[in-house]
Amino acid sequence: GQQVMQIPQYQHVQEGEDFTTYCNSSTTLSNIQWYKQRPGGHPVFLIQLVKSGEVKKQKRLTFQFGEAKKNSSLHITATQTTDVGTYFCAGPFSGGYQKVTFGTGTKLQVIP
Amino acid sequence: DTGVSQDPRHKITKRGQNVTFRCDPISEHNRLYWYRQTLGQGPEFLTYFQNEAQLEKSRLLSDRFSAERPKGSFSTLEIQRTEQGDSAMYLCASSPDGFLPYEQYFGPGTRLTVT
Numbered sequence: 001g002q003q004v005m006q007i008p009q010y011q012h013v014q015e016g017e018d019f020t021t022y023c024n025s026s027t028t029l030s031n032i033q034w035y036k037q038r039p040g041g042h043p044v045f046l047i048q049l050v051k052s053g054e055v056k057k058q059k060r061l062t063f064q065f066g067e068a069k070k071n072s073s074l075h076i077t078a079t080q081t082t083d084v085g086t087y088f089c090a091g092p093f094s095g096g097y098q099k100v101t102f103g104t105g106t107k108l109q110v111i112p
Numbered sequence: 113d114t115g116v117s118q119d120p121r122h123k124i125t126k127r128g129q130n131v132t133f134r135c136d137p138i139s140e141h142n143r144l145y146w147y148r149q150t151l152g153q154g155p156e157f158l159t160y161f162q163n164e165a166q167l168e169k170s171r172l173l174s175d176r177f178s179a180e181r182p183k184g185s186f187s188t189l190e191i192q193r194t195e196q197g198d199s200a201m202y203l204c205a206s207s208p209d210g211f212l213p214y215e216q217y218f219g220p221g222t223r224l225t226v227t
Contacts (some may be wrong), residue, residue, distance in 0.1 A: 004154075033215065042203060045154060045215035056207035088154050098143065099168050100216070 002027050004103040006089060012109045019079050021106035023072040032065050032072045032091040033100070043088060043102075046074075077111045088095035116219035118159060118204050124225045125194055128215045132190045136204030145216060146179055147203040155203055158186050162209075163185060194226045 003026045012074045013019050023032070031050045037045035046054055049065035049072065060076045072089055089103040117136045125131050137144050142163050147155035158177065160168040163184035176194075181187040189199055201223050205216035 042218040042221055043205075043216075045217065048215060069185075096146075097156050098160045098162070099170075100145070101148075101157060105152075105154045 004089060004091070004099060004101050006087075006106050008101040008106055009104065010107045010109070013079050015081060015110050015112050016078050017082070021074050021087050021089075021108075023074075023103050025070045025091070028069050029091035030069075030070075032089055034063060034072075034074055035090060035102075036085045037088065037105075038085040040073055043084075063112045071087040074079060076108075079108070081110050081112055084108060084110050116204060116206055116217050117221040118202075118222050120222055121220060122223050122225075124227065127194060127196060127226055129194055130192045131194060132188055132189065132222065133190070133202055133204075133224075135187045135204030135219060137187070137204070138187070139185075140208070141206035141217070142209040143207045143214075144181055145205045145207070146187070146189050147205065149201045149203055149221070150199075152221055158189070158202075191200070191224075194224075196226045199224055199226045 004026050007022050012083045022089045033048045034046040037043045047063050052069050053067045060077045066075045074078055076083055086105045088105045090099050090100050115180055119134045144161040146158040148158055149155045158170050158173055159179050161181040164181050176192045179189045201221045203218055203221045205218045206213045207216045
């Protein structure tokens with residue numbers, strides 16, 4: 001079936017280090033969304049990428065959408081303790097209309 | 113507070129009982145989604161409404177699950193004859209209308225425990 005995998009599953013970094021999570025889909029995505037879920041909280045929307053090869057930045061966060069629209073990445077520069085949480089990519093498969101499939105998530109722990 | 117609200121926040125029920133959850137989306141949002149999330153996993157799509165019409169439903173959803181959005185505003189999710197495997201966080205999200213899915217605003221969720 002259609003799957004969205006993320007690597008790594010877990011990442012521990014020292015505060016100030018960079019962090020990257022990779023999202024890989026088994027089939028082409030119409031667009032890609034990224035969400036952050038804090039421990040005990042609910043997913044919070046970060047950004048949406050629509051175009052092939054698109055790159056967007058939000059302060060220390062850089063998001064990329066692959067040329068083939070089957071992969072994406074989130075890079076955080078100089079992590080802070082406030083970055084702790086699980087990061088999910090999500091997107092509808094082409095032709096999947098509004099059904100959004102979430103990735104497996106990457107749990108980030110930042111060591112002060 | 114104009115965010116998505118869900119009620120109840122926690123529900124403990126015995127196996128075999130029926131449960132119903134409610135979701136109130138952001139008022140101007142036409143789209144409403146239900147997800148199920150278990151520990152350590154990403155949200156799993158259950159169903160989607162465009163106004164009052166249920167347009168998509170997961171094939172994983174058994175006949176014991178039903179959802180409604182009668183007036184295109186709030187929505188309910190009912191689980192009949194609950195099983196222990198139904199224990200999870202049930203999340204509701206809403207989003208604005210558009211050709212592609214827009215950002216989803218999630219509610220706090222209802223945590224269901226089936227004993």
